[in-house]
Amino acid sequence: MAHRASSDEFYGDFLGLETTMDQDWVVRYECPDSGAHLQLVTRDATAPEDSVATIRVADVDEAYAEARRRGYDIVHPLVTEPWGVRRFFVRDPNGNVLNIAASH
Numbered sequence: 001m002a003h004r005a006s007s008d009e010f011y012g013d014f015l016g017l018e019t020t021m022d023q024d025w026v027v028r029y030e031c032p033d034s035g036a037h038l039q040l041v042t043r044d045a046t047a048p049e050d051s052v053a054t055i056r057v058a059d060v061d062e063a064y065a066e067a068r069r070r071g072y073d074i075v076h077p078l079v080t081e082p083w084g085v086r087r088f089f090v091r092d093p094n095g096n097v098l099n100i101a102a103s104h
Contacts, residue, residue, distance in 0.1 A: 047076040051099035
């Protein structure tokens with residue numbers, strides 16, 4: 001991560017979030033009280049573009065089918081990644097790439 005020390009200071013020390021996942025290219029900071037979290041991505045390991053947010057859905061296969069039915073731009077196909085997450089990337093109407101992933 002390009003500015004990891006600065007990110008840890010900002011999200012950890014300043015905002016009080018805990019690092020709950022660190023895979024070098026993606027780091028998750030989580031609020032210990034609410035479970036709300038954010039992930040910073042410096043370069044996605046398997047997708048052609050980085051996402052700006054992750055949206056977890058109950059049925060990722062159904063969401064993928066619906067996105068295709070609506071003709072949305074699928075940036076990264078529906079796959080189960082080597083680390084176990086089933087996901088796809090879709091571009092929203094504003095050009096943002098969203099990571100749509102199965103909820104746990």
